[in-house]
Amino acid sequence: MLAMNFRGPYRIRADRNKPYPEIKHPYDAIVRVTRSLICGSDLHLYHGLVPDTRVGMTFGHEFTGIVEEIGSGVQKLKVGDHVLVPFNVACGTCPFCKQELYGNCHESNPEATAVGGFFGYAHTGGGYDGGQAEYVRVPYADVSPMIIPAGMDIEDAVLLTDVVPTGYQAAEMGGIRKGDTVVVFGAGPVGIMAARCAWLFGAGRVIVIDHIDYRLEFARNYSYCEAYNFKEMDDPVLFLKKQTDWFGADVCIDAVGCDASGSALQTITGKKLLLQAGAATALHWAINSVKKGGILSVVGVYGPPFNLVSIGSLMNKGITLRTNQTSVKRLLPKLIDHVMAGRLNPKGLISHRIPLEEVSDAYHIFSAKRDNCIKPLLIPPHANIA
Amino acid sequence: MENNAEPNKVYSIDRSMANTSKAHIPGWGIDADPENDPTYPMKHWNGADHERLNYEKPPQQPIDMEVLHSVERPGITSVFGTSTPPSGLSGMIRRYAFKYSEATATHWMTLILADRVNVIEGYIDDLKNGHVPNPFMERGWHGEWKYNRKGFVQTVAIGAAVTASVILLLNLKNKKKVKPVA
Numbered sequence: 001m002l003a004m005n006f007r008g009p010y011r012i013r014a015d016r017n018k019p020y021p022e023i024k025h026p027y028d029a030i031v032r033v034t035r036s037l038i039c040g041s042d043l044h045l046y047h048g049l050v051p052d053t054r055v056g057m058t059f060g061h062e063f064t065g066i067v068e069e070i071g072s073g074v075q076k077l078k079v080g081d082h083v084l085v086p087f088n089v090a091c092g093t094c095p096f097c098k099q100e101l102y103g104n105c106h107e108s109n110p111e112a113t114a115v116g117g118f119f120g121y122a123h124t125g126g127g128y129d130g131g132q133a134e135y136v137r138v139p140y141a142d143v144s145p146m147i148i149p150a151g152m153d154i155e156d157a158v159l160l161t162d163v164v165p166t167g168y169q170a171a172e173m174g175g176i177r178k179g180d181t182v183v184v185f186g187a188g189p190v191g192i193m194a195a196r197c198a199w200l201f202g203a204g205r206v207i208v209i210d211h212i213d214y215r216l217e218f219a220r221n222y223s224y225c226e227a228y229n230f231k232e233m234d235d236p237v238l239f240l241k242k243q244t245d246w247f248g249a250d251v252c253i254d255a256v257g258c259d260a261s262g263s264a265l266q267t268i269t270g271k272k273l274l275l276q277a278g279a280a281t282a283l284h285w286a287i288n289s290v291k292k293g294g295i296l297s298v299v300g301v302y303g304p305p306f307n308l309v310s311i312g313s314l315m316n317k318g319i320t321l322r323t324n325q326t327s328v329k330r331l332l333p334k335l336i337d338h339v340m341a342g343r344l345n346p347k348g349l350i351s352h353r354i355p356l357e358e359v360s361d362a363y364h365i366f367s368a369k370r371d372n373c374i375k376p377l378l379i380p381p382h383a384n385i386a
Numbered sequence: 387m388e389n390n391a392e393p394n395k396v397y398s399i400d401r402s403m404a405n406t407s408k409a410h411i412p413g414w415g416i417d418a419d420p421e422n423d424p425t426y427p428m429k430h431w432n433g434a435d436h437e438r439l440n441y442e443k444p445p446q447q448p449i450d451m452e453v454l455h456s457v458e459r460p461g462i463t464s465v466f467g468t469s470t471p472p473s474g475l476s477g478m479i480r481r482y483a484f485k486y487s488e489a490t491a492t493h494w495m496t497l498i499l500a501d502r503v504n505v506i507e508g509y510i511d512d513l514k515n516g517h518v519p520n521p522f523m524e525r526g527w528h529g530e531w532k533y534n535r536k537g538f539v540q541t542v543a544i545g546a547a548v549t550a551s552v553i554l555l556l557n558l559k560n561k562k563k564v565k566p567v568a
Contacts, residue, residue, distance in 0.1 A: 007512075008505035011524040025447040025465050051497035052480070054470040055508035073445070091444050091464060095434035098441075107444060107464040110455035114488050117463075123454070124497075127467025139465040140444070178418050199411045202418035224411050274498060304494045334417075343413030364526025370533035 002381060003058045003133030004359045009048030010367075014357050018058065021129065021137035026073030029141035031065035031085065035158040036131045036356070036378040038062075039087075040188045041257065041301045043367050045122060049258055049271070049278050050303050052111065053122040060378075061087035061119040062161045063131030064154055067141075076142040083145040084157045085138055086165075086328030089117030089126060092143035102144065103325030114304065116325055124304075132359060134380045144329045149336055155377065156339050159346035163375070164335050166299050166326040167193025167255075171201055173297040173322040174251035178202035183240055183249040183289055185282040187215035187227065189349050189375045190299060191255035195223035196344065198251075207243065209236055209285075211261055214372045222348060230262055240289040248291030256282035257300030258307075269308065280307035287313050298323035352376040452477075454484040476504035 005015035021030055042059050044050050067081045077083065090097050091107035108117025109126035117139075120130015129136065138145060148157045167190050176182060182198040184191050187210035198206045206225035210216055216227035230236040241248060258278020260266065262285070270279035282300060287310050290296050296319050314321065338344040351374040354362040362376045408414040434441070444464040451471045455462050472480045483496035512519050522528065530538045 007508050007519065007524055013524050024468060026445055048501065051494045051501065053501055055504045056470045058469070089465070093442055093444060095437050095441055098434040099432055100430045110453055110459070110462040110466045112488055113456050113458040123467070127469045129467065129469045177420065178415060199408065199414050200417040202415035304488060305491050338413065343416065360524055360526040361529035365529045365533060368530065368534070370529060
């Protein structure tokens with residue numbers, strides 16, 4: 001079958017000889033992918049920043065598909081169902097899943113206890129091949145996958161597998177109160193969605209910080225927010241202090257993660273020398289920009305083992321740090337309601353629709369930010385929908 | 387002490403959004419929840435943590451391949467990915483890495499080393515299978531040609547000039563080393 005094939009940092013190809021996935025467990029399903037997205041966190045893999053990313057892996061944790069085959073223990077899904085598949089592989093029975101922490105499942109990733117199981121996210125994420133392929137194996141098929149509601153656009157559905165819930169949970173973890181000033185670092189798809197969702201919680205002011213002008217313009221229009229380019233400032237922290245009456249933001253959201261720009265020290269030590277787990281520039285700025293006693297919500301992805309940030313300021317300011325991988329299944333009912341009611345417009349984020357055969361171009365365009373790319377969607381051959 | 391600073395006058399850059407109506411924003415405030423304090427809603431506490439590892443586990447996926455597992459857990463999880471089992475020199479390095487806990491740099495940095503070795507193994511495997519890697523395709527340069535042609539041409543021209551200069555310098559050095567025959 002056709003599948004994305006990782007060959008090394010900045011090198012991938014569309015491989016036509018990938019073996020078809022097989023049922024390996026009674027709770028497995030095999031899904032024929034109908035739509036698949038490239039996530040900003042896939043770029044961390046693409047850039048070689050995530051340990052245990054092995055040559056030959058297929059990435060992709062945001063996808064929809066039609067159930068082609070089910071294991072003997074699958075009861076809720078049947079062949080032919082069109083499902084959206086949350087990026088978490090979750091068993092539904094471990095203590096974490098029982099408490100709706102589906103991003104922290106204890107029975108889906110043997111390789112790292114700090115990380116849950118994720119589709120197509122290196123062996124650090126459990127070693128699963130992902131959905132940037134024609135077919136994919138979906139473990140625990142009765143737990144997370146959900147039949148796409150009647151009337152929902154497939155492009156909205158595929159964005160509900162990660163981007164929308166992650167943006168929403170970023171705002172939710174911020175504990176936003178009506179009138180709060182919320183600063184979002186990063187105008188990628190998740191940052192843009194977090195800014196949009198901050199309003200749902202009653203934010204009084206939403207500010208997005210990034211350095212790519214076309215993305216800032218997109219954020220202004222899509223998320224109804226203010227958006228500023230940190231390259232036009234001497235010091236973004238000082239700028240934000242001035243913008244917030246010298247007080248600091250009530251809530252800061254880090255939607256950037258380990259691939260941040262903006263600090264030579266962080267870039268050299270984190271991305272060039274790999275002495276820390278990527279560049280933590282946005283997290284450092286967020287700690288310093290939030291008010292005393294404020295809340296810092298982190299959804300940006302950082303690799304192990306550690307990063308250089310100002311823990312002293314975190315303690316001295318009494319900041320509450322809230323962070324987790326998104327618990328997609330927990331949030332889906334509410335978010336489906338928001339989408340169906342028109343309060344959220346996920347598919348508005350998709351800027352490029354690209355055949356799976358051109359996956360290497362899609363990664364490059366997204367990574368190098370060509371052609372005003374916000375979010376590329378991959379369409380496999382034979383992805384016909386009845 | 388009197389504070390003569392005039393922060394609002396000097397620094398109120400754009401506060402228009404803060405004071406305007408939010409009527410144009412779909413769903414403004416619909417999910418506002420005054421009880422959303424830092425312990426809610428990340429976890430619905432029900433005491434399951436105290437079960438520790440004594441919970442009802444799903445059936446075990448047959449372990450018919452080598453699966454490395456963190457030393458911070460007693461064994462392999464009920465399901466696991468079968469994408470790319472460890473193999474070759476990179477596999478040996480990965481096995482070494484998995485002797486150390488996730489708290490150690492040795493574990494993660496060794497895995498990064500294995501990843502880089504694995505890239506070389508990937509080249510060798512490609513050639514063994516009669517596939518010559520195509521950097522133009524694999525690096526997505528078709529997209530660069532399509533959307534940033536000027537930059538692409540510039541990069542290629544600079545690369546060609548640097549390569550030509552290096553070759554020229556090496557040739558000059560080699561010529562100087564050759565002693566004239568008396």
